[in-house]
Amino acid sequence: MLFFFSGVSPKCTDKHFFFKKLYMFKYVCATLNIFMLVNTIITGTTHGIGIETARVLALRGVHVIMAVRNVVAAKSVKEAILKEIQTAKIDVMELDLSSMASVTKFASEFISSGFPLNILM
Ligand SMILES: NC(=O)c1ccc[n+]([C@@H]2O[C@H](COP(=O)([O-])OP(=O)(O)OC[C@H]3O[C@@H](n4cnc5c(N)ncnc54)[C@H](OP(=O)(O)O)[C@@H]3O)[C@@H](O)[C@H]2O)c1
Numbered sequence: 167m168l169f170f171f172s173g174v175s176p177k178c179t180d181k182h183f184f185f186k187k188l189y190m191f192k193y194v195c196a197t198l199n200i201f202m203l204v205n206t207i208i209t210g211t212t213h214g215i216g217i218e219t220a221r222v223l224a225l226r227g228v229h230v231i232m233a234v235r236n237v238v239a240a241k242s243v244k245e246a247i248l249k250e251i252q253t254a255k256i257d258v259m260e261l262d263l264s265s266m267a268s269v270t271k272f273a274s275e276f277i278s279s280g281f282p283l284n285i286l287m
Pocket residue numbers: 209210211212213214215216233234235236239261262263264265
């Protein structure tokens with residue numbers, strides 16, 4: 167392990183160097199691809215910091231679920247993000263955090279969707 171993260175090993179040959187680079191390349195690819203499998207629920211994505219968080223995570227390939235009370239506003243934000251990032255994976259789901267009934271309904275719909283939850287914001 168130390169061999170991969172330290173500089174050049176005293177016994178390092180060209181062959182070792184090649185495999186070290188290959189290992190690092192695979193590691194970087196795997197790290198980037200992990201984002202393709204990540205699902206996130208973000209609240210407050212109709213204004214301010216919520217929009218930017220959704221946009222940046224979508225840009226990184228994360229599947230963004232916009233949990234909002236204003237579905238119409240969220241759909242227009244979704245369209246704006248899709249205009250910029252055609253590959254973005256975004257869903258809009260209704261959630262009013264001031265209503266326990268809405269929270270329960272949202273949770274049950276999310277569980278039914280079968281998506282794993284990796285990040286909750
Ligand atoms: N720690 C920091 O440095 C820092 C910096 C910036 C912001 N913040 C915090 O981050 C949060 C967002 O900031 P912001 O400036 O982006 O706020 P904002 O512009 O006021 O946006 C708030 C968002 O929350 C949604 N929301 C409000 N009540 C809701 C409810 N009952 N159910 C569902 N959604 C609801 C709003 O949706 P509607 O469209 O339906 O109103 C809106 O999308 C705030 O809590 C703020 O204090 C922290």
